[in-house]
Each structure stands twice: as C-alpha cells, then as structure tokens.
Amino acid sequence: MPSLSLRRWSLTRWTQAASVAILALVMLGADADARFNSLGHKMMCACSCGQILLECNHVGCPDSARMIDELHTQVSAGSDTQVLNWFVNKYGAVVLAAPMRGGFDNVAWITPIAVFALAIFGTIYLGRTWNRRHATAVAAGHPSPGVHLTADTTMRDRIRRETEL
Numbered sequence: 001m002p003s004l005s006l007r008r009w010s011l012t013r014w015t016q017a018a019s020v021a022i023l024a025l026v027m028l029g030a031d032a033d034a035r036f037n038s039l040g041h042k043m044m045c046a047c048s049c050g051q052i053l054l055e056c057n058h059v060g061c062p063d064s065a066r067m068i069d070e071l072h073t074q075v076s077a078g079s080d081t082q083v084l085n086w087f088v089n090k091y092g093a094v095v096l097a098a099p100m101r102g103g104f105d106n107v108a109w110i111t112p113i114a115v116f117a118l119a120i121f122g123t124i125y126l127g128r129t130w131n132r133r134h135a136t137a138v139a140a141g142h143p144s145p146g147v148h149l150t151a152d153t154t155m156r157d158r159i160r161r162e163t164e165l
Helices: 004-040 064-077 080-091 104-139 149-163
Strands: none
Touching: 004 064, 004 080, 064 080
C-alpha cells in the first residue's frame, strides 16, 4: 500500500496538471477573442457613421452586425493580414481605420513626415542664406542692398514727421 506522502504528492501533481490544462484552454480561447477585438478596432463601420466597427453605436446600423459576423468567420479562417485584406477587397480601403503597412501605404505614412522635415530644413537654409547676404552687404558698406542710403533716410524722416503729429 502506497504511503500517505506518495498519495499527497500524486494528488498535488494531478492538481497541477489539471490547472495547466485548464489555463491552456482558457488562453487558447482568449487568443481568438483578443484577435477579434484587435481586428475589430482596426476597422471602420461601413455605414459611414465614422466609428470603429466594434464601437459603432449608430441606432439601426445596417452594416455593423453583418460585418461583425463576417469578422467572426474570417478570424477563424486566416491570419490578421488575410482578414484585413478580405475586408478591403469587399468594402474598399475606407474600411481600415489606419492604412496597413507595406507597399504604397508606406508612402502614405512617410510622405507627410518627409515633407515636413524638408520644409523645416529648407526654411533654416533660406534664413541662414539671407542672413549671410545681409552680413556681407553690411560689411561691404551697403546696409540695404538695392536701396540708396539717402532715399532710406529721407523716408525715415518723413515717417517720423507724420507720426509725431
């Protein structure tokens, strides 16, 4: 007859094994739910209400229930990219809440940032170029290139006289 400690050890091992099995089953189910939630928040409702698919609270929405059913079917059938591509093929690119990464969509993400950076650097370059020209002109004895010194002082005197009244 097995000893009491051996029975206790065996019971503990069976309890641990059952806990791991239950946890694995729960986690496998949670993965499909997590994918469904993630994909549902990456798509817009097709009813043109402008809301995320899983958050569409449009009363009497003709599209959200159908799209959610299609999402359940597609989540069990393929990968995330395949599911999103299926919805894009059926409803068009407007169904995506944000462009997918890859191909031409990378241009949609990179171009605004690149244009902004070029505008900043272009403005800095232009400002430095104008500043150098002005410094060179002042060093050569021409305070304002293209404007005569007498016309400048005459205009300043006139402005001063008119504003003193």
